[in-house]
Amino acid sequence: xxxxxxxxxxxxxxxxxxxxxxxxxxxxxxxxxxxxxxxxxxxxxxxxxxxxxxxxxxxxxxxxxxxxxxxxxxxxxxxxxxxxxxxxxxxxxxxxxxxxxxxxxxxxxxxxxxxxxxxxxxxxxxxxxxxxxxxxxxx
Numbered sequence: 746x747x748x749x750x751x752x753x754x755x756x757x758x759x760x761x762x763x764x765x766x767x768x769x770x771x772x773x774x775x776x777x778x779x780x781x782x783x784x785x786x787x788x789x790x791x792x793x794x795x796x797x798x799x800x801x802x803x804x805x806x807x808x809x810x811x812x813x814x815x816x817x818x819x820x821x822x823x824x825x826x827x828x829x830x831x832x833x834x835x836x837x838x839x840x841x842x843x844x845x846x847x848x849x850x851x852x853x854x855x856x857x858x859x860x861x862x863x864x865x866x867x868x869x870x871x872x873x874x875x876x877x878x879x880x881x882x883x884x
Contacts, residue, residue: 749825767820768813
């Protein structure tokens, strides 16, 4: 799932809606924090404490960034689970960089080049529990 999340992006048809919905959530958060909780009125009237100004305002603004990311990534995860056609793969460069090639060579040296092409039969043969090793614990 993480690999699919990292290697895809939201389809351009849906991306605008995801961005708009994320911004709507941010504006609702800022409206709640500044207007409904009257933080703006306190600051303009001069009744805000120093702790409200030093910690409260930066925390409210940082939470806005977190809410944007939460909504946008939540939409992306929802699309991956419920509508996979809503995400498209990210175009990867043709040539792997040197670090990736070194990691690939190291993995092939450790596990063999055939490791990437294992069939289900080969995977099942390495299972720790085979029918001959099963035991009954019942008396």
